[in-house]
Amino acid sequence: MAAPLASWASRLAEAELSHTLPRRWAHTKGVAGRAAELRGILGTDAELLVAAAALHDVGYAPRIVVTGFHPLDGARFLRDEHGADRRLLRLVANHSFALLEAEERGFREALEEEFPLLGEPLLVDALVYCDMTTTPDGERTTASERVAEIVGRYEEDGPVGRFIRRAAPEVSAAVERVEAALVAQPR
Structure with a gap:
């Protein structure tokens, strides 16, 4: 990929979502915008977070759907058609506690085997924060409202x-950790 990762990811997400799923595209743009705001706490991983935010819902695109479980479908698409970065794949596949939903849908083993959870808590929490504080229309919201x-x-x-009822306490905790990191960052 010659272009920076986040630019490539945004163009790809727009191509896959904007015409077929305009509301999902609005959400995606909002999530990516939130991710850009976290650059100060992520340092060199900021570009990766913005790319993951842009691509987190690409698995909803009609031409990409295989299993009907969008985190897995999206990560497989990015791996198989684009040879995407392994960390990016793992973030997309596991965004917003997808492992809990995978369990509900019978995909936990496949998700864990193909795309193990990334052992970088701040990065994982940051993607949860971005997704779970953005409405379906791309506006800001609180985690509890989302x-x-x-x-x-x-x-x-x-x-x-x-899944979402099971994940709610984890979502709240992840958002709180990111908010604490934002408050603690040097100004």
Whole structure:
């Protein structure tokens, strides 16, 4: 990839989402914008976070859907069609506690085997923060409002409904850790 990683990721996400899923594209742009705001706490990993934020929902694109589980479909697409960076793949595959949803959908083993969770807590938390403080329309929100919005959008007993209720305490904790890092950063 000749272009910087974040620029490439944004162009790819736009190509896959903007026409077929404009609301998902609005969310994606908002998440990537939030990621850019975290440059001060991520240093050299800031570009990777912005790229992961731009691509975190690419697996929703109709031409990419294989399993119907967007984190896995997106990461496989990025690996198989684009030879994407391994850390980027692991962030996309595991964004926002996807492992819990994978368990609900019967994909936990595949996700863990193909894309193990990245052992970089601040980077993982930062992607959760960006995704879970951005509405479906790309606006800012709180983590609790975002979780409530997701709960309201999906069937309570469906895999997403069960997953998000299980993940809610972890989402809140991740957002709090990032907010604490933002407050603590040198000015």
